Amino acid sequence: MADVSVLINGYGTIGKRVADAVDAQRDMEVLGVVKTSPDYLARLAVEEYGYPLFVPEDRVERFEDAGIETEGTVEDVVLNAEDYGLDVVVDCTPEGIGARNKETLYEKAGVKAIFQGGEEAEVAEVSFVAQCNYEEALGADYVRCVSCNTTALCRTLGTLKEEFELGRVYVTIVRRAADPHQVKKGPINAIAPNPVTVPSHHGPDVKTVMPDIDITTAAVKVPTTLMHMHVVRVELKEEVTSDDVIDAFEEARRIWVVPHGEGLGSTAELIELGRDLGRKRYDLYEILVWEESINVEDGVLYYMQAVHQEADVVPENVDAIRAMTELEEDPEASMDATDSALGVLNSPPL
Amino acid sequence: MADVSVLINGYGTIGKRVADAVDAQRDMEVLGVVKTSPDYLARLAVEEYGYPLFVPEDRVERFEDAGIETEGTVEDVVLNAEDYGLDVVVDCTPEGIGARNKETLYEKAGVKAIFQGGEEAEVAEVSFVAQCNYEEALGADYVRCVSCNTTALCRTLGTLKEEFELGRVYVTIVRRAADPHQVKKGPINAIAPNPVTVPSHHGPDVKTVMPDIDITTAAVKVPTTLMHMHVVRVELKEEVTSDDVIDAFEEARRIWVVPHGEGLGSTAELIELGRDLGRKRYDLYEILVWEESINVEDGVLYYMQAVHQEADVVPENVDAIRAMTELEEDPEASMDATDSALGVLNSPPL
Structure with a gap:
């Protein structure tokens, strides 16, 4: 099966971790990450991790001024999802922005998206925790990974x-x-x-x-x-x-x-x-x-x-990608793959 | 040249890092680590990292009770340094204990030792920072890595x-x-x-x-x-x-x-x-x-x-081992080896 291609929109506390977690899986790949500020983390994303960096149209100049290389705009990559081969957006933007992005970008482009727990439940068809309701997210267009x-x-x-x-x-x-x-x-x-x-x-x-x-x-x-x-x-x-x-x-x-x-x-x-x-x-x-x-x-x-508020939802985002793209229909098989790639353990090694 | 064999006496903030840093070098190896409490870190040392664990004589029973496997006592390994092939002790025990260990153990055994900055300067022949005075530590029996x-x-x-x-x-x-x-x-x-x-x-x-x-x-x-x-x-x-x-x-x-x-x-x-x-x-x-x-x-x-108070002295301890054992006479060559094995950089990757 071809790899699922994922855009991480928002490269902060959750986004940077989801990017690394997707990158660690065998059956999916990071198409790019989206950042709004040209700070040290944007430099690391490009220079240390080699993730293609997309920015909002109105921020292009700021990144140019800072000398940070970008691959294009988030508007372009989402609205031309098919051309880019984009399968799923994981929206890790701050509270409330995700719902706006759904309206202005994801729905227009007809692209599947995952939201975080800061958004209202209504943003998605399913509020998701892999151990509880993986099957409900199978084939879904919009999934919300609940808060930490x-x-x-x-x-x-x-x-x-x-x-x-x-x-x-x-x-x-x-x-x-x-x-x-x-x-x-x-x-x-x-x-x-x-x-x-x-x-x-x-x-x-x-x-x-x-x-x-x-x-x-x-x-x-x-x-x-x-x-x-x-x-x-x-x-x-x-x-x-x-x-x-x-x-x-x-x-x-x-x-x-x-x-x-x-x-x-x-x-x-x-x-x-x-x-x-x-x-x-x-x-x-x-x-x-x-x-x-x-x-x-x-x-x-x-x-x-x-x-650990920064980390516990990270494997959930990976499982949500597998469920909504139907990469894997069996919850246990998805979680096994996620956990083995990320080093998640069922017991502490003590 | 044969590997230099190192005992880390004290497996706390500094000791656990020095153990990993020694383990990462090509020209030295961890003979063992010494711990006094049978806590989670003792379990990790043995089960996760595979370091032979030595304990003070009067603590053997406590570790037995906790079901944590030990290799022997610190007294035995130091006082029979030659039999064990022990070349250097890195003493990472709390302030003041290092000087006592020098008297009761290292001097008796005639084994080289490194102390940390919590000890008085008089404990050693040289107070050491690799970039400043590597050569002064060449062949020394006792070196003190100064505080963070x-x-x-x-x-x-x-x-x-x-x-x-x-x-x-x-x-x-x-x-x-x-x-x-x-x-x-x-x-x-x-x-x-x-x-x-x-x-x-x-x-x-x-x-x-x-x-x-x-x-x-x-x-x-x-x-x-x-x-x-x-x-x-x-x-x-x-x-x-x-x-x-x-x-x-x-x-x-x-x-x-x-x-x-x-x-x-x-x-x-x-x-x-x-x-x-x-x-x-x-x-x-x-x-x-x-x-x-x-x-x-x-x-x-x-x-x-x-x-970073937990970390900056760690490469210094590795360089001190090379200097006092004369594994390497050239300061730059030692620091190059240390830094490359540990991932120490001269500039941030930004």
């Missing part, structure tokens, strides 16, 4: 839901305030309700992927950049032990059970593990659940999980 | 000193409070004079490598974990332009001139560059000087440089 937090909740709650009968779920989300390079965002010394309204939007977002889960969420923002943390409470409708839960997570894909007691007592130390494993950009694609936090008491399961 | 801050100052001031006639130097050192994984250290919301006495010990430490430089330093500690920053003021005894300085730094080894204006406006963004370059553990072995900060006014040169 939603992806994480769908992975672990989806695993539990397959194994056990669940009652109501309640999650407190403790969010990182900004990504590591975002030095202009705060807070730097406060805890902010975010949003202050309870429930937060995260619960309904989980339901876009798993409609029949009874989940409520609340969220606060704290001054850290490394990972999010979820404190989860799940009512159980059957007899389940914490060992049953540990077994379920250990057998599940893309979920790690990690020992707090072995020097992994915080998000900082989990990131250090990512560094020590030699992961590119220290990316932890997996959801990390602290073993010691898994506890069943009075019919209620509790656990805490850490989510 | 001292290494950084020696690299850039040494470069300037070779090119220009310098007067008095004054540096304000803005120190990171802890390494990224050290979650028990502070401050988390304060700026601390550290030390409160001016001058600080850093100036005298630079003089252990470059005795004839007239340098004074003062230091404060701030709530960040990523890098140190140096704000440098150098009196010039001859006519020098900022372009002359930029040229000198651009031509020098292990120093990068980086553009603040291209999205590299803080230590966080420099670390992001390390991640985007795919550096293992995002390590920046080089000293990064902001191009826009380099300025000459009224006969005084000013510049700001960022120092």
Whole structure:
């Protein structure tokens, strides 16, 4: 089968990772990446990684002035998708821009597109987490990979839901305030309700992927950049032990059970593990659940999980490409291919 | 020539990096690493990296209990250095322990050892920065690789000193409070004079490598974990332009001139560059000087440089091994070998 040719529109936190992840697969290739600012990352994309660089029409001059070579404009490549052999756009632009791009570019060109979790669910036919609903995205024109937090909740709650009968779920989300390079965002010394309204939007977002889960969420923002943390409470409708839960997570894909007691007592130390494993950009694609936090008491399961917000959605984007182009109809086969190329593991190598 | 066989005593922030750096060289090999706690990092050393693991006699049982395989004790391997074929110990133990190890182990065994900058200068015959005084370490039994801050100052001031006639130097050192994984250290919301006495010990430490430089330093500690920053003021005894300085730094080894204006406006963004370059553990072995900060006014040169405290001394340890074992007598040849194996660059790939 011919390779699927992918344009990554938006080369920031997610886009640069999706580009590398697509590049690592055997059955797809990076047609190009799109960037709006002529900064160091644009230079790396061209000079270090050799990705063809496309820019918006009104930015061409800026890149010329900066002496960064471009291959053409994003308008040209999308609107002439067939000539370029473009199969799928992965839109990694900031919140809200994706929906605009759909209207002005992708629909006009009749080109398939993937959106990120910052867009409203209505932007796409399917809100997607590979482990939960891969089949729903088969052949779809527009797919939305849900946010890092939603992806994480769908992975672990989806695993539990397959194994056990669940009652109501309640999650407190403790969010990182900004990504590591975002030095202009705060807070730097406060805890902010975010949003202050309870429930937060995260619960309904989980339901876009798993409609029949009874989940409520609340969220606060704290001054850290490394990972999010979820404190989860799940009512159980059957007899389940914490060992049953540990077994379920250990057998599940893309979920790690990690020992707090072995020097992994915080998000900082989990990131250090990512560094020590030699992961590119220290990316932890997996959801990390602290073993010691898994506890069943009075019919209620509790656990805490850490989510690397820059990384966990990256394999999902790759799987979404395979589903919508029907490169692969079997979810497990797609995830196997993605994980093996990216080095995603089902358990930590400890 | 037979490979030089190296034991890394202490497998923490510096030790784990020195082990990987030695492992990457063609002319030396890791005989083993020494760890005191049976944590996740001990497991990785054995299971992921395959380094033989030695532990202190009184810790053997702890590792056995944790089910982590050890090869023997540090006392045994050092005191029977000849039987094991051990040539050099790189001591990466916490401040002060190195000097004790010298007395109780290395001197008794007659084995060469490298110490880190946390030890007093008197622990070794030479305080070492490869670009400044490689030859002084040729054949030495005990060498001290100076601290990350001292290494950084020696690299850039040494470069300037070779090119220009310098007067008095004054540096304000803005120190990171802890390494990224050290979650028990502070401050988390304060700026601390550290030390409160001016001058600080850093100036005298630079003089252990470059005795004839007239340098004074003062230091404060701030709530960040990523890098140190140096704000440098150098009196010039001859006519020098900022372009002359930029040229000198651009031509020098292990120093990068980086553009603040291209999205590299803080230590966080420099670390992001390390991640985007795919550096293992995002390590920046080089000293990064902001191009826009380099300025000459009224006969005084000013510049700001960022120092990745976990990484910049790593290539120095490798060069020190070559010098003291006389594996290589030519400094440039040693540094070429080190840099090529580790991916250390003389300029950023931008």
